[in-house]
Ligand SMILES: Nc1ncnc2c1ncn2[C@@H]1O[C@H](COP(=O)(O)OP(=O)(O)OP(=O)(O)O)[C@@H](O)[C@H]1O
């Protein structure tokens with residue numbers, strides 16, 4: 500469904516005029532319903548890869564290569580067509596949920612505005628639908644949350660709201676960029692479990708960016724290991740653990756020997772535990 504060929508990106512320093520290569524011609528594919536993890540150290544180009552797919556690369560960037568979503572060349576379309584495709588087919592779940600939410604609007608408005616059929620639904624039906632979306636991602640007191648402004652909710656709660664909104668549009672592709680790094684560890688596990696569960700329920704494809712190999716192995720079918728703007732290797736977590744091709748992958752894997760004893764699968768993130776801890780929080 501997603502096909503990336505020879506994706507390269509270079510940025511020019513506005514002051515010196517020097518051009519720096521950031522991505523060096525990467526190729527990968529994502530099948531319908533598949534989750535692919537992009538893993539690698541800070542600065543390896545994970546976020547830039549997502550930005551290229553979304554068409555939001557930095558000012559002055561030069562991009563080459565092909566990015567196709569279900570056969571549509573994302574780099575070949577523009578204007579209204581691109582805007583529509585982004586709104587309908589792609590959903591970004593970023594590290595900081597605050598950035599995705601308008602601080603002066605209650606989160607209910609965010610969810611309702613994201614519904615493509617909000618107008619035809621009418622006010623009441625849209626509000627009911629928004630409440631359903633929230634309870635779907637494990638939020639119990641939906642009425643309070645719908646009325647709340649982003650600053651009144653915890654990061655974990657907000658990230659659930661973002662996931663609810665992302666799923667509701669039934670996008671073709673979820674792009675998740677370190678979606679839980681800003682959260683505390685318990686909340687991280689809950690939010691990842693919800694994302695994983697919903698993604699599977701709706702059969703959505705996902706590109707999951709993280710530098711947490713364990714997390715990536717737990718939620719992704721395959722991992723693409725990135726280093727210095729290059730994808731050095733792609734494979735299932737088990738394959739990369741047992742038969743790493745590159746020294747870099749081996750060193751990543753060796754750094755966490757106890758996590759996947761040979762012959763064992765990645766840990767199941769388990770069912771979401773919502774009602775406790777943060778669900779009733781302020
Ligand atoms: N706006 C920008 N303009 C120019 N170069 C940038 C810009 N943003 C990032 N870079 C550079 O692009 C490279 C890749 O950055 P990217 O943000 O994709 O890394 P990353 O793998 O997502 O790292 P992290 O794990 O820290 O988020 C880095 O060398 C970074 O310095």
Ligand SMILES: [Mg+2]
Nearest residue numbers: 545546547676
């Ligand atoms: Mg990043």
